[in-house]
Every structure is written in C-alpha cells, then in structure tokens.
Amino acid sequence: MEKSNKDLLRGGQFIVKETQCKDVFTPEDFSEEQKMMKEAVIEFNDREIIPNRAKFEAKDYALTETCMKKAGELGFLGVSVPETYGGLGMDFVSTMLTCDYISSGTGSFSTAFGAHTGIGTMPITLYGTEEQKQKYVPKLATGEWFGAYALTEPGAGSDANSGKTTATLSEDGKSYKINGQKMWISNAGFCQLFIVFARIEDDKNITGFILENDPNNGITLGEEEHKLGIRASSTRQVFFNDTIIPIENMLSERGNGFKIAMNSLNIGRIKLAAACLDSQRRITTTGVQYALERKQFKTPIADFGAIKVKLAEMATNTYAGESATYRAAKDIEDRIALRKAAGNTDQEAELKAVEEYAIECSILKVAVSEDVQKCADEGIQIFGGMGFSEDTPMEAAWRDARITRIYEGTNEINRMHCVGMLVKKAMKGHVDLLGPATAVGNELMSIPSFDTPDYSELFSEEKEMIAKLKKVFLLVAGAAVQKFGTEIDKEQQLLLAASDILIEIYMAESTILRTEKNAKRFGEDTQKTQIAMAKLYLYHTVDIVEKNGKESIISFAEGDEQRMMLMGLRRFTKYVNYPDIVDIRREIAEKVKAEKQYCF
Known part of the structure; x- marks a missing residue:
C-alpha cells in the first residue's frame, strides 16, 4: 500500500513517535520478483564465489575482475540503474537485497561490487548530465567498464x-x-x-x-x-x-x-549494512554445523551451554540487523515514490530520500558492521584452534569483517554524525525534540504510577520499555543540548554515548515491530523463536542504554539535577517482569541446532 506524507515518518522521527508494526517492511514482505532476484543472486554466489574462496584469499585480483564481469552479464551491476541507461531499474529494496545476498562469499568480491555499483556508478546516475549518463552509465551497468x-x-x-x-x-x-x-x-x-x-x-x-x-x-x-x-x-x-x-x-x-561525496556515503552506508547480513547468516550456519559435528567429552559441543550462548547471540544479532535494514530501506523507497509523485526527477527523488534518512543510514552502518565482526569472532571461538587456521572459513570472515567499521566513514564518525544530524533536524523544525524532552522533564517531577500494568498482549511490556528508553535519550540529549548548545559537537565522548542509546533503540524497536507484524499475520506459534530473539535483543539494549545514560548524565550534570536525572534513568530502564535470558538463549540455540542453519 502506498504511503502518504502523513503516514511516513521523517528521518530520525522514530525517537519521538511510535511506529505501528503494520507500517514497517520486513524480509517476509519480499515480492515474488524480489524472491526470484534473491535466489538468482544466491545461485551466482554459490557457483562463482564460495567455491573460489581460497583463490580470493591468495590475492587473485584477476578472479575478482572476472566475477565482476559475470555479475554484469547477469544484470546484477545494474539493478539500481534506470532501464534508460542499460540497467534493470529496480526499486530500492531490490537493490538492497541484491547487495545483501551477493556479498557473503568473500569480502574481496563484496568490496569490488559495492565500490562499483555504489560510489563508482551512482554519482553519475544521480548528479550527471544527460550526456554524461548516456556516455558512461550503460558501460558501467553491464560490466563493460568498472x-x-x-x-x-x-x-x-x-x-x-x-x-x-x-x-x-x-x-x-x-x-x-x-x-x-x-x-x-x-x-x-x-x-x-x-x-x-x-x-x-x-x-x-x-x-x-x-x-x-x-x-x-x-x-x-x-x-x-x-x-x-x-x-x-x-x-x-x-x-x-x-x-x-x-x-x-x-x-x-x-x-x-x-555534497556528492556525503550523499554517496549515505547510500553507501545503508548498503554496507545490507552487505554484512548474509555473511552473518552463513557464519552462523557454518558455526552451528561445526558445533553439531565436533565432539568433546563424547558430546557435540553444540549441546554445551557456553556454545548455545554464542549461537543464540549470533542468530539474534543477524535477525535484528535484517529487521532494521529492510525497515529503513522501504522507508527510503516510499520517500522516493512520494517525491516522484510530487514532481521530482528520479535523481532528485533518490538524493532527497536518502538524505532524509541519513541518520538511519549511519545507525545501520555502525550496528551491523559491529555485529558481523562479533559474529565472525564467535565463529572462530566455536571452531576453537581450527578457527584460527586458514583451512577453515572463519578467520577470513573475521579479517574481511574488520574493514566494515572503517570504510564509508569510521564508526566513530558515524556515531557522532547520527546524533549531530538529529540535533540539526530539531533546530530546523524537522523533528520535534524540545517538546518531548520537556515532557520527560515534567514527568520526572511527577509522582510515578504504582498501578499494576496489563501486559496480556504480545510485546506490551517490551513496547512500553522501548517508549521508556526513548525518554532516556530525550532526557540525556535535551539536557546536553541545553547545556552545550551549538558547541555540543565538541563533546565527542558524550555524543558517542548518546549515539549508542539512539542506535540500540532503533535496532531493538525494528526487531520487535518485525516480529509483532509476523506474529499477527502468521500466528504467534510460528514466531516463538523470533519472539525470544526480540526479547533477548531488547534486554541487551536496556543494559546499553542504562550504561551510556549513566555515563552521560554524570559527565555534565551535578547536584540535585544529577540525582533527579539518575533517578529518572533507573525508572526508565526498569523491567516490571524481567525475561529469563538463560532460558531464552537456550530456546534460540535449540531452534538453530534443530534446523542446522540460520533459519529465520
């Protein structure tokens, strides 16, 4: 269903408004055409990239170029390029899933693909004259040129x-x-x-x-x-x-x-998040399969609680990354459609739409790049000594993952960037931070309710917790902006802490909304493990928010103000019913073990 300007949140508005699960896009919403594209890309990856991992690791640059040419012949290099210039002219979500599933074989090919289709081609399609596009883009879209x-x-x-x-x-x-x-x-x-x-x-x-x-x-x-x-x-x-x-x-x-460089990086950031996802899926699958085969003390190591923790966390972070990445991708796609309907050219529509969600692009770049590194690191640990050997795929996955936290802007830059952009949006009136921040301040001065809440509906407590975590961000950010004003960009440690709060809220909320949407349409029984993952991710988010909130408050508030804010922090990060994380992890791990793969 087409969204109107009224329905579609602006970039960054998620922190001050509640999103309904029906309004988010999930991987379960892929169209038949998108599913076909996904299968075609997976087949290419399994045929051309995965079997040649050893050659890529041996620095076979010619192989990378050959595989790029084959990708061009199949149309993968031109997925986002308009048909006028020799591309497939597919929608933004389709470009994201192509980037997602083509990127897992090796970071070498993934980087070549991303550099060519993104920052190598996109600046011309978005900023070039008609003559420049006619001259160069068809060659780039087909792989005749790189x-x-x-x-x-x-x-x-x-x-x-x-x-x-x-x-x-x-x-x-x-x-x-x-x-x-x-x-x-x-x-x-x-x-x-x-x-x-x-x-x-x-x-x-x-x-x-x-x-x-x-x-x-x-x-x-x-x-x-x-x-x-x-x-x-x-x-x-x-x-x-x-x-x-x-x-x-x-x-x-x-x-x-x-401006070209910055806007190109915005698109590059969300596509980099997509490019990390299938690596996590495959690492998780490889990890669980090895853990089921490897026996110690006459027992498969997959049966040990320490390994179950790893499998559960790897699967959960992957699921969260998928949820948030495709949520943002569809928001960008819908914004492109709205701008086209308003009379923007294709170029203007895409540029402005991605620029609108630059905050979400930075959030995803940071979160997913760090999760793929954690996933690979745990993959090595599951393999033990063998994980450190070049004979197994884990050490290469770990090394390839490391660059993702550096290119497209370091994660430190992106952390400060997303909070800085949100503050600028607030100053321009695009996101109302002042009103909600003032309301949070007033709430702290009031007597809290001691009524027993009704949590009978799925995720009712979790969604209330998300709302409270947003109050923490508003509490911290509102007070910090009031204290430092336009000089806040110099308070880098404070910005880093605030950004971690913002990032984790978006990721946790996206995970809950995806799961709630699917539980409503497919039935809760079909989503038991996904519900467990959503609860596990939120549990970690609460810890991260509490830690960074405390660090932030202590850094700039004193006396009664500090005591009042810390009291609010405790109120806003307190569960009524704490989830049994040990049991939840066990449930997730058992599902992954039973399926012998990442299966969500």
Missing part, C-alpha cells in the same frame, strides 16, 4: 573536504589539469573510470569530475596494497600528474564535490 571512487588522500580521510588534489583550468577554458595523490582506491587496478575529487583554485569545497583511466594521461598507480582482509580487492594509490579532464566531465556544479 568504476572507482578517488576521494581519500594521505591527509584527507574523515575530513574529506580537506583534500589537496588540485584542478587548474586551461588557458582556452576547455579542460582542467589535475595534480595530486589518492589512496585506498578500491578497484583502481582494473577500473576504466574514476570519480575523482579535486579543488579548483581556493574554493571552499572540492569539485567532482569523471575521469577515464588512461595511463597516457598522467595517471599512474601504486602497487597493490597488502591488507588484513579483502585481499583480492584491488586497492591502490593513484597519482595524477598534469592529468587532463575535459570541462564537460565536471560532475554537477563547481564546488559541489563535498
């Missing part, structure tokens, strides 16, 4: 706009001469096209350009970088020495490069 994104420099990482690469206009005004150095450029070794960023004269902001990769045009490459993980992903330095770019290859307007 793209790379040349932004990072030795002195410009998180501070992307500080790059020193220069663009100098020729005397005849027909071209720019590029000079500078870029580093950590994915796909550099086999790409035919760079999206390169440089500064014109003393401009405040950098400018984007489309550059064809011609070694006779002053372009030289460094040697392949030897990396901890993603070993067969081509990663090189790129040097520009009087490299000529025709003036018509400027991407968007002069000085618009920083």
Whole structure:
C-alpha cells in the first residue's frame, strides 16, 4: 500500500513517535520478483564465489575482475540503474537485497561490487548530465567498464573536504589539469573510470569530475596494497600528474564535490549494512554445523551451554540487523515514490530520500558492521584452534569483517554524525525534540504510577520499555543540548554515548515491530523463536542504554539535577517482569541446532 506524507515518518522521527508494526517492511514482505532476484543472486554466489574462496584469499585480483564481469552479464551491476541507461531499474529494496545476498562469499568480491555499483556508478546516475549518463552509465551497468571512487588522500580521510588534489583550468577554458595523490582506491587496478575529487583554485569545497583511466594521461598507480582482509580487492594509490579532464566531465556544479561525496556515503552506508547480513547468516550456519559435528567429552559441543550462548547471540544479532535494514530501506523507497509523485526527477527523488534518512543510514552502518565482526569472532571461538587456521572459513570472515567499521566513514564518525544530524533536524523544525524532552522533564517531577500494568498482549511490556528508553535519550540529549548548545559537537565522548542509546533503540524497536507484524499475520506459534530473539535483543539494549545514560548524565550534570536525572534513568530502564535470558538463549540455540542453519 502506498504511503502518504502523513503516514511516513521523517528521518530520525522514530525517537519521538511510535511506529505501528503494520507500517514497517520486513524480509517476509519480499515480492515474488524480489524472491526470484534473491535466489538468482544466491545461485551466482554459490557457483562463482564460495567455491573460489581460497583463490580470493591468495590475492587473485584477476578472479575478482572476472566475477565482476559475470555479475554484469547477469544484470546484477545494474539493478539500481534506470532501464534508460542499460540497467534493470529496480526499486530500492531490490537493490538492497541484491547487495545483501551477493556479498557473503568473500569480502574481496563484496568490496569490488559495492565500490562499483555504489560510489563508482551512482554519482553519475544521480548528479550527471544527460550526456554524461548516456556516455558512461550503460558501460558501467553491464560490466563493460568498472568504476572507482578517488576521494581519500594521505591527509584527507574523515575530513574529506580537506583534500589537496588540485584542478587548474586551461588557458582556452576547455579542460582542467589535475595534480595530486589518492589512496585506498578500491578497484583502481582494473577500473576504466574514476570519480575523482579535486579543488579548483581556493574554493571552499572540492569539485567532482569523471575521469577515464588512461595511463597516457598522467595517471599512474601504486602497487597493490597488502591488507588484513579483502585481499583480492584491488586497492591502490593513484597519482595524477598534469592529468587532463575535459570541462564537460565536471560532475554537477563547481564546488559541489563535498555534497556528492556525503550523499554517496549515505547510500553507501545503508548498503554496507545490507552487505554484512548474509555473511552473518552463513557464519552462523557454518558455526552451528561445526558445533553439531565436533565432539568433546563424547558430546557435540553444540549441546554445551557456553556454545548455545554464542549461537543464540549470533542468530539474534543477524535477525535484528535484517529487521532494521529492510525497515529503513522501504522507508527510503516510499520517500522516493512520494517525491516522484510530487514532481521530482528520479535523481532528485533518490538524493532527497536518502538524505532524509541519513541518520538511519549511519545507525545501520555502525550496528551491523559491529555485529558481523562479533559474529565472525564467535565463529572462530566455536571452531576453537581450527578457527584460527586458514583451512577453515572463519578467520577470513573475521579479517574481511574488520574493514566494515572503517570504510564509508569510521564508526566513530558515524556515531557522532547520527546524533549531530538529529540535533540539526530539531533546530530546523524537522523533528520535534524540545517538546518531548520537556515532557520527560515534567514527568520526572511527577509522582510515578504504582498501578499494576496489563501486559496480556504480545510485546506490551517490551513496547512500553522501548517508549521508556526513548525518554532516556530525550532526557540525556535535551539536557546536553541545553547545556552545550551549538558547541555540543565538541563533546565527542558524550555524543558517542548518546549515539549508542539512539542506535540500540532503533535496532531493538525494528526487531520487535518485525516480529509483532509476523506474529499477527502468521500466528504467534510460528514466531516463538523470533519472539525470544526480540526479547533477548531488547534486554541487551536496556543494559546499553542504562550504561551510556549513566555515563552521560554524570559527565555534565551535578547536584540535585544529577540525582533527579539518575533517578529518572533507573525508572526508565526498569523491567516490571524481567525475561529469563538463560532460558531464552537456550530456546534460540535449540531452534538453530534443530534446523542446522540460520533459519529465520
């Protein structure tokens, strides 16, 4: 059902408004077309990527390029590209599930795929002129050409706009001469096209350009970088020495490069979250299968409580990541549809829609990238000594997962980013934080109710807990903004703590809403394990919120204010009926064991 502006929450509004389960999209809502695409991608992965893991680990860059060409022939590189330019023109959720299921075989191929389809192609489809799109996008969509994104420099990482690469206009005004150095450029070794960023004269902001990769045009490459993980992903330095770019290859307007970079990263962040999901599914499946086969003291280690804890947590975090990622993906898709209906072009609609949910994109990037690392780490532990060996897949999964917390903006940057953006939205009037924060303050001054609540309905206590956790965020963020004002961006430790509260609320709420929706339509009996996972995830969320809330309050409040806020924190993080986490973990693990795989 199409959503209206009234029905669809704006980005960040989840923290001040209640979302109904009927209004969230879940993986169980995939259309038949999307299910077919999912199966096609899984089949490709199982045929071309998984059997060649050892070659990828041996730095077979040619294999990565070959697999990319095969992905292009099957249309996977052009899923999000409009049909006009040789792509499949599929919706945003379909682009996400493609990224999800194609990314689990090895981080090397996943990185090449993501760099090409995302930051290598997308800036042209979203910012290019019609001539630029007609010239370049069809080649990129089919895999005839591969793209790379040349932004990072030795002195410009998180501070992307500080790059020193220069663009100098020729005397005849027909071209720019590029000079500078870029580093950590994915796909550099086999790409035919760079999206390169440089500064014109003393401009405040950098400018984007489309550059064809011609070694006779002053372009030289460094040697392949030897990396901890993603070993067969081509990663090189790129040097520009009087490299000529025709003036018509400027991407968007002069000085618009920083905006291109930031908006490209927003899309990259949510797609990176998707790219971590199937890795978690496969690691969990591999872990439980090994645990069922491996015997110690004449007992499969899967029967030991210590291993059950790991299996339960791995499955739960995977399920939560799926729930939140596809919730946000559909919100973006619906916002795109609304903007198109309002008269926006395809480019404007997608740009504005993703920008609207930049907070959720950062939340997902942080949460899912950290969960895939935990999942791989526990996978190694389940395998024991064998997990540390290159003969098993766990150590490669762990190494590949490590980069996800760094690229598309480090997790520290994204943590501060999501809270900072929320505060800016509040100042612009897009999200009302002041009203709800004031209401929470008033609530603390009132006498709490001692009535026994009715928790007879599924998730009634859990949903009330989510509402209380939102009050914690409003309590902390409201007081912090009042104290520090526009200087709050300098309080990085406080922002990190507040962001963990915000992140965990979104993830826990998404998990509960997905499960509630499916329980209502499929029956609670079919969702027993999912209900257990939702409760387990929320239990951890309460602990994280309490810890970070306490740390935050103590850091800036004193005396009576501090005592009042800490009292509120205790009130808002207290269960009426604590869940039996030991029993819940056991239930989840037994389900995974019985199915011998991640099965949700």
